[in-house]
Amino acid sequence: MTKLGYFPGCSLEGSASEYDQSSRYVCKQLDIELVELPDWSCCGAHAAHHTQHKLACALSARNLSIATKQGVDSVVAPCPACYSGLKSAQNQLANNPGLTEKLKSELDLDCNAKGEVFSLVELLSHIEPETLKAQVKVDLGGLKVAAYYGCLLVRPPKLVQFDDPENPTSIDNLLSAAGVQMLPWDYKVQCCGAVLGISNPDIQLKLSGDILKMAQLAGAQAVAVACPLCHANLDLRQEQINKYCKSNFNLPIIYFTQLMGLAFGASPKGLGIDKHMVNVGPLLSKVGIR
Amino acid sequence: MKIGVFICHCGNNISATVDVEQVAQHALTLPGVVCAHTIPHACSEPGQQLIKKNIQEKGLNRIVIGACSPRVHEATFKRVLAQAGLNPYLLEFANLREQCSWVHEDRQLATGKAIDLIDMAVNKAARLEPLTSSKVDVNKRTLVIGGGIAGIQAALDIADSGHEVALVEKTPTIGGNMARMDKVFPTLDCSACILTPKMVEVASHPNVTLYTYSEVEQVSGFVGNFKVKIRKKARLVDMEKCTGCGSCTLKCPVKAPSEFNMGLDNRGAIYIPFPQAVPHIPVIDKTVCSYILKKKCGLCQKICPTGAIAFEQQDELTEEEFGAIIVATGYExxxxxxxxxxxxxxxxxxxxxxxxxxxxxxxxxxxxxxxxxxxxxxxxxxxxxxxxxxxxxxxxxxxxxxxxxxxxxxxxxxxxxxxxxxxxxxxxxxxxxxxxxxxxxxxxxxxxxxxxxxxxxxxxxxxxxxxxxxxxxxxxxxxxxxxxxxxxxxxxxxxGTQSTIELAKKLNISHDEYGFLTENHPKLRPVESSTAGIFIAGACQSPKDIPLSVAQASSAASKVLGLISHDKLETSPLVAEVTILKCVGCFRCLSVCPFSAIEEQVLRDGTKVAQVNPALCQGCGLCSATCPPAAIALRGFTDDQLISQMESLCQLNPEL
Missing domain, CATH: 3.50.50.60 (FAD/NAD(P)-binding domain)
Incomplete structure (x- = not known):
């Protein structure tokens, strides 16, 4: 049994609770014990690091210190933004010797961040494909899926040092092991528009629309994602995209953990698949899942 | 001992930060100093005349110059000494510009440092000995490495002047990257039309020996006298018998990506790189040929009308001597x-x-x-x-x-x-x-x-x-x-290319992190490498176009012609020297010498001691610093001379 600190982050407590459900389920099946960090705080998200770098760093440093206090060396964060924040803070603490003292003297914050920071994709990528295949109970071979990684999961390359920043394959490998047909395509790391969905929706709708168009051209029946914001932009706003782009997309957007969970035999409801705006039901019934 | 001290203003490069008059006044107080002058520009004609006049009128026998870096003007002032009838090695240089005025702001402190530097130089100058250089013969043959447009141009320029050239090219044909190009800017003339006549000319020139499909294996020696081992790779085709008819290349059943066409199509295992290749003789690629790999096929051998296919052919090593080397190995x-x-x-x-x-x-x-x-x-x-x-x-x-x-x-x-x-x-x-x-x-x-x-x-x-x-x-x-x-x-x-980096190691010349060869001075010595007698031309030095590569090749050729126009060359007397009585024969010097200049010498009683070949020694001083019993001295930088400098520095600054 591997034991890790689990940092769900705010999205996974709210709009992306199904990502939380499915992540916990998959980890449990794979014998990974997730210890949720007690009293964890927001990672600061976009707002913190855009206003003050030290604040963003301090928020994540505090969360990492909690993990050390709990006796778990490493922390896993499913949300790429949380992951990026934690990873960046860990990097700054390791490479900036004065920072720990500064946070102590200015904020009275004891930083003791020892362990590694993983994204969930990275953590699961360490598992042998054979171990994953051994868990598969439901055949998803009829599903053609495009894996969409978004911008933060494998970037910036010097910081994350995981997978290929231009043509990543880790989610493809995980889902292939789970029996899904993964499609090669060229929009794996194109930006979905991120938070511009709020401040400048025209840009986000165009960018997200381009992603859906490329996935459809590649022959995808669904898009697998690993980021709550990507999910919201592609799923929640798919109707707005259709209006803006004069398109007719009806493309289910599914968390990669949900697809793994389905392959491992969990019920769609238990994985929160019914929470998506684009109905996944008709697609699942094609492969015999109800 | 009559020491003359000359302090240069260098315009105001030195005098703006250093009180040169004060430095000169101080110099006059030093033992042995009979005169001290400041000069606005010591390197200028009036400056040189002033030094000469003082040497002759006051009978000076040691000269100290406080000016720029010796890299810039040491040679100039050595000439001045020689012209005034003094041994040029009785000169000591103090760098008051790069190592003092240019790097300091406080005038008082900088002047103090300049005084220290002059003090040290005067102390060393008092211990300088006249040195004489010896002369070695100059081999008049030139080696050009690389058969692209730069190598071809350099080889032709030298050959046309009546001197022998060996042109070594590692691929089966000369022509280089330019042979691949279609039309070339800015006139859009056809690349092949202007290049192929030169390829033919260099190959048929009576003064040029062409080694294609050959590589430089080992280089030893020094300017005027390089010994070079060249590996002639086995073409598996007898160049004497082959008529270049190309029948073999049409019949070969093997397919491999064509290097010349940048992998866009295939060639056979036996192939002529392109129709205008020089020499127009095929080569067998041993890594793909069925006969070599599996002893099957041999179709080329069967079809060749002159029996030129020679599967049994082996690489050949030849050793030749050259006076100068031009490196023109191009780019990727x-x-x-x-x-x-x-x-x-x-x-x-x-x-x-x-x-x-x-x-x-x-x-x-x-x-x-x-x-x-x-x-x-x-x-x-x-x-x-x-x-x-x-x-x-x-x-x-x-x-x-x-x-x-x-x-x-x-x-x-x-x-x-x-x-x-x-x-x-x-x-x-x-x-x-x-x-x-x-x-x-x-x-x-x-x-x-x-x-x-x-x-x-x-x-x-x-x-x-x-x-x-x-x-x-x-x-x-x-x-x-x-x-x-x-x-x-x-x-x-x-x-730059990996093979150029490997070649640079064999030649003992420097290169940068991108594989480009480093010129001796970016402005004033652009085609000289860091090693005397080795020159660089074309894109192996930095990215450049055809006109510039050709200009640089001609420039390197003219440098070579300047070198081999001498029958003999003076060697630097600033070399290491072994005191046989002190040498214990440990040969640590031999292991550290980067120039293979240390040899074993067996004395009459059978003891082995070290000996320096002055023609190979570059005066780096590694052996001298390594020698446990201090048996090796570097002329012009002996222990006595260096210690005298340190002593004067310590006396001036007791806290040191």
Missing amino acids: LMDWTVYGEYGYGKYKDVITSMQYERILSSSGPTGGHIKRLSDGREPEVVAIIACVGSRDAARGRPYCSSVCCMYSAKYAMLTREHLPNAQVYIFYMDIRACSKMYEEFVQRAQEKYGANYVRGRVSKIFERNGRMVLQGADTLLGQSVELEADLVVLAVGIT
């Missing part, structure tokens, strides 16, 4: 497949500039028809991306390729000439067209040929519905742009 395109955003090389219709040269060439794999590699279709839109692997510090290539602005414009013109209805887009960062007729050339591409120039980098290329999609920025409009193109040509940056 950098490995652009590190650009993941351009697809890591997975798209067939994203090609390199050198591949496009082959496509445009009428002797190329498509017969000069512009076609897509994926489906053979003529492109309607051709996009050219400049600066791929140039001016990109993030990819470890901060320098400019110096040619891609020009050939991108050339591609625009040639594309429109081949396909008048095609649209050409050039994504660029800046246009650098600063040689004769270059700017006009780019203007012509824009105005007459209608090339669409988009200023900005392309951030991503991908395939959509069978076309290549380019996304990027137009930084003049401040907008993101998306372009659908049928063919994308990457103007790939230029890099």
Whole structure:
């Protein structure tokens, strides 16, 4: 049994609770014990690091210190933004010797961040494909899926040092092991528009629309994602995209953990698949899942 | 002992920070100093005259110059001493510019330091001994390494002057990268038409020995007297018997990617790289030939009308002597497949500039028809991306390729000439067209040929519905742009080669981190390498175009001719010297000497001691510093002389 600190982050407590459900389920099946960090705080998200770098760093440093206090060396964060924040803070603490003292003297914050920071994709990528295949109970071979990684999961390359920043394959490998047909395509790391969905929706709708168009051209029946914001932009706003782009997309957007969970035999409801705006039901019934 | 001290103002380079008069006054108080002068420009004619006059009138026998770095003007002042009838090695230099005035701001402190430096120099000067150089014969033959346009030009220039040249080329033919090109800027003359006559001329020149498919294996010796081992790789074809009919190349059943056509088509295991190859004799690629690998086939042997196929042929080693060496080993395109955003090389219709040269060439794999590699279709839109692997510090290539602005414009013109209805887009960062007729050339591409120039980098290329999609920025409009193109040509940056780096180690010359050879001085000694007698020409020194490569080759040739016009060369007397009585024969000196200048000497009683070959010694002093019993002294830098400098420094600054 591997034991890790689990940092769900705010999205996974709210709009992306199904990502939380499915992540916990998959980890449990794979014998990974997730210890949720007690009293964890927001990672600061976009707002913190855009206003003050030290604040963003301090928020994540505090969360990492909690993990050390709990006796778990490493922390896993499913949300790429949380992951990026934690990873960046860990990097700054390791490479900036004065920072720990500064946070102590200015904020009275004891930083003791020892362990590694993983994204969930990275953590699961360490598992042998054979171990994953051994868990598969439901055949998803009829599903053609495009894996969409978004911008933060494998970037910036010097910081994350995981997978290929231009043509990543880790989610493809995980889902292939789970029996899904993964499609090669060229929009794996194109930006979905991120938070511009709020401040400048025209840009986000165009960018997200381009992603859906490329996935459809590649022959995808669904898009697998690993980021709550990507999910919201592609799923929640798919109707707005259709209006803006004069398109007719009806493309289910599914968390990669949900697809793994389905392959491992969990019920769609238990994985929160019914929470998506684009109905996944008709697609699942094609492969015999109800 | 009559020491004269001369302190240079160097305009105000030194005198603005150092009180030169005070330094001169101080010098007068030192033992042995009979005169001390300040001079506005010591290196100028009046400055030199003043030094000479003082030597002659006051009978000076040691000279101290406080001026710039000895790298700049030591040779100048040695000449002054010689002209005044003094041994030139009775000169001591104090660097008051680079090591004092230029790096300090406080005038008082800088003046104090200048006084220290002069004090040390005077103390050492008092211990200098006259030294005389010896003379060695100069071998009049020259080795040119690399048979591209630069090597060919250098070889021809030297050969035409009546001297012997050996031209060594590692591939089966001379011609280099220029032979691959279609038409060349800024006049758009056909590359082959201007190059192939030179290839033939150099090969048939009575003063040139051509070694193709050969490599330099080992180099020893020194300026005027290099010994070079050349490995003649086995062609497996008897060059005497072969008539170059090419029947064998037509029958060979093996297929391997053609190096000459940049992998765009295949050649056989036995092949002639291209129709105008010199020598026009095939070579067998041992790594793919069925007969070599499996003892099967042998079709070429059966078909050859003159019995020239020689599977049993072995590499040959030959040793030759040369007085000078010119390195002209050229360049490669950098490995652009590190650009993941351009697809890591997975798209067939994203090609390199050198591949496009082959496509445009009428002797190329498509017969000069512009076609897509994926489906053979003529492109309607051709996009050219400049600066791929140039001016990109993030990819470890901060320098400019110096040619891609020009050939991108050339591609625009040639594309429109081949396909008048095609649209050409050039994504660029800046246009650098600063040689004769270059700017006009780019203007012509824009105005007459209608090339669409988009200023900005392309951030991503991908395939959509069978076309290549380019996304990027137009930084003049401040907008993101998306372009659908049928063919994308990457103007790939230029890099030095791994084989040049290996060669540089054999030659003991320096190179930079990109594999380009380093010139001795970027402005004043541009074709001299860091080792005497070895010169560099063409793109192995830095990215450059054909006109510059040719100019540099002729420049290197003229330097060689200057060198071999002497029958004898003076060697530097600043070499190491072994005191036999002190030497214990441990030979640590032999193991540290980078120039193989230390030899074993057996004395009459059988004891072995070290001995320095003054012709090979470069005076680096490593042996002297290593020698446990201090038996080796470096002339001009003996222990006594160096310690005297330290002593004077310590006396001046007791706290040291």
